[in-house]
Amino acid sequence: MPAAICLPEMPGRVFQGVIARNAAGLLHPGLFVSVTLSIPRATPGVVVPAGAIIFNADGLRVATVDDHGIVRMLDVTIYRDFGTSVELRNGLQGGEHVVVNPPAGLRDGEQIRSADSGKGGSDIAGPDVAATS
Numbered sequence: 001m002p003a004a005i006c007l008p009e010m011p012g013r014v015f016q017g018v019i020a021r022n023a024a025g026l027l028h029p030g031l032f033v034s035v036t037l038s039i040p041r042a043t044p045g046v047v048v049p050a051g052a053i054i055f056n057a058d059g060l061r062v063a064t065v066d067d068h069g070i071v072r073m074l075d076v077t078i079y080r081d082f083g084t085s086v087e088l089r090n091g092l093q094g095g096e097h098v099v100v101n102p103p104a105g106l107r108d109g110e111q112i113r114s115a116d117s118g119k120g121g122s123d124i125a126g127p128d129v130a131a132t133s
Helices: none
Strands: 002-006 014-018 046-049 053-056 059-065 071-075 077-081 085-090 097-099 129-131
Touching: none
Parallel strands: none
Antiparallel strands: 002 014, 046 085, 053 059, 059 071, 059 097, 077 085, 097 129
């Protein structure tokens, strides 16, 4: 069955499609369904643990740690929230190390270390730093 799809956001444009039944007759008019579309994105977002997101007067940020243990606070925008993790629209490139559940007093430029490293700086336990994907 042919279908014409019109969108209020695109007046005058009509998109043509076809509605079909499956051979077993399991699908029929009036059913509510979920549809998953596989639409490739040119640049997939970076996914971080939800506990890495800092929300304060400065907005949404993530604390990253470089190879020298220096913290950098980066502004981020959330694209999708998966509950235990979030996909970022921007702010990180991927491959960064982020601080998960950062202490309230953590500041940009501060040097941190693992609790077992024995060097100066604030203690951040190893499991609290995660790599982005």
